[in-house]
Amino acid sequence: MASVQLKNLKKAYTKDNLVIDDFSLDISDGEFLVLVGPSGCGKSTILRMIAGLEDITAGEIFIDGNLVNDQPPKNRDIAMVFQNYALYPHMNVYNNLAFGLKLRKFPKQEIAKRVKLAANILEIGRYLQKKPKELSGGERQRVALGRAIVRDPKVFLFDEPLSNLDAKLRVQMRAEIKKLHNELQTTMIYVTHDQVEAMTMGDRIVILKDGIAQQIGSPMEVYQVPSNRFVGSFIGSPAMNFIEGDLTGNVFEGPGVKVELTDIEDQSNQKRSITLGIRPEDISIGQGQITAQVIVTEPLGSETIIHIKLADNPLVIKYPQLVFYKPGEKIIINFNTARIMLFDTHTGKRLK
Amino acid sequence: MKGKIKKLFLLSLLTVLALMFIYPFFWMIGGTLKPEIEVMNFSPFGSSWSLDSYRIMLGKIPLFRALFNSIIVSLISTVSVLVLSSMTGYALARLRFRGRSVIFNIILFTMVLPFQLTLIPLYVLMVKFGWVDTYAALIVPYTISAFAILLFRQFFMQVPHDLIDAARIDGLSELGILFRIFWPLSKPALITVGIIHYMGIWNEALWPMIVVRKLSMMTMPQMVALYAVGGQAESQVGTQLAAATLMSLPIIIIYLVLQRHFIASMASSGLKG
Ligand SMILES: Nc1ncnc2c1ncn2[C@@H]1O[C@H](COP(=O)(O)OP(=O)(O)O)[C@@H](O)[C@H]1O
Numbered sequence: 001m002a003s004v005q006l007k008n009l010k011k012a013y014t015k016d017n018l019v020i021d022d023f024s025l026d027i028s029d030g031e032f033l034v035l036v037g038p039s040g041c042g043k044s045t046i047l048r049m050i051a052g053l054e055d056i057t058a059g060e061i062f063i064d065g066n067l068v069n070d071q072p073p074k075n076r077d078i079a080m081v082f083q084n085y086a087l088y089p090h091m092n093v094y095n096n097l098a099f100g101l102k103l104r105k106f107p108k109q110e111i112a113k114r115v116k117l118a119a120n121i122l123e124i125g126r127y128l129q130k131k132p133k134e135l136s137g138g139e140r141q142r143v144a145l146g147r148a149i150v151r152d153p154k155v156f157l158f159d160e161p162l163s164n165l166d167a168k169l170r171v172q173m174r175a176e177i178k179k180l181h182n183e184l185q186t187t188m189i190y191v192t193h194d195q196v197e198a199m200t201m202g203d204r205i206v207i208l209k210d211g212i213a214q215q216i217g218s219p220m221e222v223y224q225v226p227s228n229r230f231v232g233s234f235i236g237s238p239a240m241n242f243i244e245g246d247l248t249g250n251v252f253e254g255p256g257v258k259v260e261l262t263d264i265e266d267q268s269n270q271k272r273s274i275t276l277g278i279r280p281e282d283i284s285i286g287q288g289q290i291t292a293q294v295i296v297t298e299p300l301g302s303e304t305i306i307h308i309k310l311a312d313n314p315l316v317i318k319y320p321q322l323v324f325y326k327p328g329e330k331i332i333i334n335f336n337t338a339r340i341m342l343f344d345t346h347t348g349k350r351l352k
Numbered sequence: 353m354k355g356k357i358k359k360l361f362l363l364s365l366l367t368v369l370a371l372m373f374i375y376p377f378f379w380m381i382g383g384t385l386k387p388e389i390e391v392m393n394f395s396p397f398g399s400s401w402s403l404d405s406y407r408i409m410l411g412k413i414p415l416f417r418a419l420f421n422s423i424i425v426s427l428i429s430t431v432s433v434l435v436l437s438s439m440t441g442y443a444l445a446r447l448r449f450r451g452r453s454v455i456f457n458i459i460l461f462t463m464v465l466p467f468q469l470t471l472i473p474l475y476v477l478m479v480k481f482g483w484v485d486t487y488a489a490l491i492v493p494y495t496i497s498a499f500a501i502l503l504f505r506q507f508f509m510q511v512p513h514d515l516i517d518a519a520r521i522d523g524l525s526e527l528g529i530l531f532r533i534f535w536p537l538s539k540p541a542l543i544t545v546g547i548i549h550y551m552g553i554w555n556e557a558l559w560p561m562i563v564v565r566k567l568s569m570m571t572m573p574q575m576v577a578l579y580a581v582g583g584q585a586e587s588q589v590g591t592q593l594a595a596a597t598l599m600s601l602p603i604i605i606i607y608l609v610l611q612r613h614f615i616a617s618m619a620s621s622g623l624k625g
């Protein structure tokens with residue numbers, strides 16, 4: 001159990017090419033923190049720097065209050081779970097779990113006790129004598145979790161641990177890792193490119209883009225109050241709709257839309273370039289002044305995703321019931337003005 | 353029916369080819385057991401059997417001493433090549449350091465140089481070190497091999513990176529990773545390199561002839577060659593063949609014991625002769 005502090009972390013693999021630029025973060029003891037962002041944004045790099053697997057170009061890392069910059073991975077008291085499981089192919093499951101403890105010179109009985117305990121938690125007791133190649137992907141990832149658990153580390157690090165599993169197993173393992181966190185109450189740092197994983201698992205989420213943190217907050221915060229257009233579009237499924245247009249006073253005008261906005265502080269009446277953002281569930285159908293054309297309807301059972309065209313601008317509506325519109329059909333829609341977000345068209349920063 | 357004939361044809365062809373390869377070997381063994389006047393006959397079988405050729409040959413040269421020398425030299429050299437070359441291969445494949453590609457290219461370059469080119473400088477070096485007529489002269493130049501380094505490097509580059517990271521977190525040192533993770537995963541490469549190198553150094557005759565003159569320090573190929581062409585055999589072909597047979601016997605035994613691994617290794621290490 002430990003807190004983790006990252007102070008002004010920088011990383012350049014090659015000269016002058018900063019992959020991580022001035023990244024700072026305080027992770028409190030027992031927190032489940034998720035680093036989320038598109039592939040190549042530097043998530044693994046940050047995690048590997050915390051683990052000690054990658055040199056730090058600049059900045060400081062503290063684990064449990066101790067500066068660990070110059071500590072090798074084995075002295076940081078962390079455990080890591082990898083996307084490709086990274087089990088030792090030539091050892092059976094028992095030895096895979098026991099290996100780290102043997103190297104740390106734990107007594108035999110203690111090792112056996114810990115392996116048994118972890119095997120019980122993860123229900124892998126039956127496989128202990130098997131080699132990794134005899135196991136399915138889900139079973140392998142359980143073993144990898146087990147290898148982390150037996151160490152009883154200060155911090156767990158996960159690098160996209162569920163990405164290689166099929167959709168159903170992923171949902172199941174998601175819940176299991178969360179449950180594990182509730183039981184162990186150990187600090188966990190979890191990297192994923194999947195915003196659903198981030199939203200469902202994290203106490204707090206860091207949204208990362210090009211090595212820079214875009215927003216840090218609870219799932220609710222980043223969903224309801226995204227700090228910029230990138231976060232707005234990245235979090236939420238289907239993604240937020242954006243319409244580029246102009247704001248004059250409190251009236252937004254874009255292709256095919258004119259909406260009067262509430263609680264706008266700016267009363268200067270000057271015309272500004274603005275991007276309007278609205279989530280698919282905040283568009284209603286049936287009444288209003290906006291006419292749009294249906295492209296395709298995707299009935300999902302309890303809800304319906306409707307792709308529409310608003311003056312050549314594609315938008316997505318999430319309708320909380322089963323409905324069906326024919327392609328090409330004209331429908332009347334309305335924006336829930338209270339939920340409209342405004343972004344600066346140039347900087348992407350959120351204005352409202 | 354057609355398929356059967358084709359199969360039969362291929363089978364007989366393979367049998368003939370196999371016989372062509374194996375015949376000289378049988379002829380050699382036969383020659384050591386036949387009376388001396390029948391040695392040159394085409395048939396490997398003689399009118400009578402005896403071990404006289406072996407007895408005469410062993411009476412003239414200390415072949416068992418040479419066998420001992422050969423085993424010592426080949427064994428130490430092979431173990432050393434496996435350890436040192438895999439260490440170098442690991443560094444080249446898996447560690448990031450300044451000058452890595454330069455070192456790699458130099459190693460590649462040494463493979464292009466024929467051994468004959470470095471023979472004289474190496475000999476001078478051995479004389480300067482005072483190593484003439486010692487095991488050091490026979491072993492030290494063969495403690496590491498560029499070929500083995502390349503093979504290990506190639507093999508090690510295929511090991512997933514996460515595995516190394518997991519091992520580092522579990523607490524293994526770099527040498528620990530090499531010997532406790534990479535070695536068990538690289539059995540095919542180890543066996544291939546081991547056998548090829550062992551055979552190579554076992555059969556090496558030129559270098560020992562240059563650095564060894566004392567009869568008691570000679571390896572088998574050197575002693576057998578000396579015996580066969582050096583006049584001691586007094587033109588008795590049977591005894592020369594007996595020496596050659598004893599020289600090739602250990603390597604054949606090793607091959608037979610390991611052949612299953614060897615063939616599998618050749619296939620999986622991407623090295624086909
Ligand atoms: N060993 C490396 N050498 C050079 N560049 C690297 C290395 N590892 C990662 N990168 C680069 O750093 C960036 C971030 O990579 P990474 O942290 O793996 O991203 P993510 O895990 O978010 O997908 C990428 O542009 C990638 O190409």
Ligand SMILES: [Mg+2]
Binds near residue numbers: 043044045
């Ligand atoms: Mg990654």
